[in-house]
Amino acid sequence: MAVGIVYDPMYLQHQTGSHVESPERLVATMDLIKSENMLESPDFKLIAPRPATIEEIKMIHHADMIEYARAKSLQATGRSLEYLDGGDTVVCGKSFDVALLAAGGAMAAADAVLSGEVSSAFALVRPPGHHANASRSSGFCIFNNMAILVEYLLKKKGLKKVAIFDIDLHHGNGTSELFYGRNDVLFFSSHQDPRTQYPGTGFPSEIGEGPGKGYNMNAPLAPGAGDDVVQLIFSQVIKPVFEQYEPDIILCSFGGDAHYSDPLSGLSFTTQGYGHYVEGFKRIADKCCGGKMVLLLEGGYRVKILAQSIVNILNVLAGKKMPFVEAEHESGESILEYHGNLAKKLQEHLKPFWKF
């Protein structure tokens, strides 16, 4: 069965001026997908998004926050841009409609997977979503596409439990906060140590609250951490928990900004490292839920590298070889030792809830 790629040129109409979260990110990605002849291959299938309805957005966001985003977007005319927060989250006149199409793209991807049209799907959407919470757009994100998708799956599609892994450079704080007290959503985020990176949350001690205790996991990675660190945390902490949870579907917030060359990054992932990271979760999905996975684009600002990382992941999902392989980056003894201790610390926090 083919792997779905959700895309629409409308995603380019969210204009952001000189901001790093630019339409060029998707132009480069689609150019590479085309030059790799992936859209002609039976292994991949292009899926059209649909706009989310306001009712669907309201499953997560407050009505006044939605209206604020709409009003600000309408205020931005021509080349003038408006901001939804302190200066990070830019909108143009079309941004509100594009944001609806981004959230709808996530749901279209899931529909294609659940109907059996594709085995898994990657929604190449923008604006991203994982920093937005119920009442506030922030960190380049207007609506939380992932959170809306989760509620859609649980409330409208009859799924009982979903697992999310967020592998953006930044903690998926919006998504984390929205499901912090819930056990029908397992959330894991790996990100650069919040003491050195936006948004300043995502510590190992953050494990959820109330019925959600034990269902929220954070691996803050020290600057310099590369693919070998990821594999260590994955095998010692994440894989056992995800396998015990047995989700009905595995969802991914993918950000290419943890690549060593990304302008925002202090981490050292490679393009093939991303592929291997996703491959680990794919094996769990194959075991637990018939391989059902939906990936959503979040960050990633070195456009050529973002495109290569996405193409590698798409090939992994299709069970094919990754076309882009860089020189291996080894994290070094002291970084590996630090993260060995981090894995132990995470196990300590999570031990009351999971077997290691």
Ligand SMILES: [Zn+2]
């Ligand atoms: Zn990011």
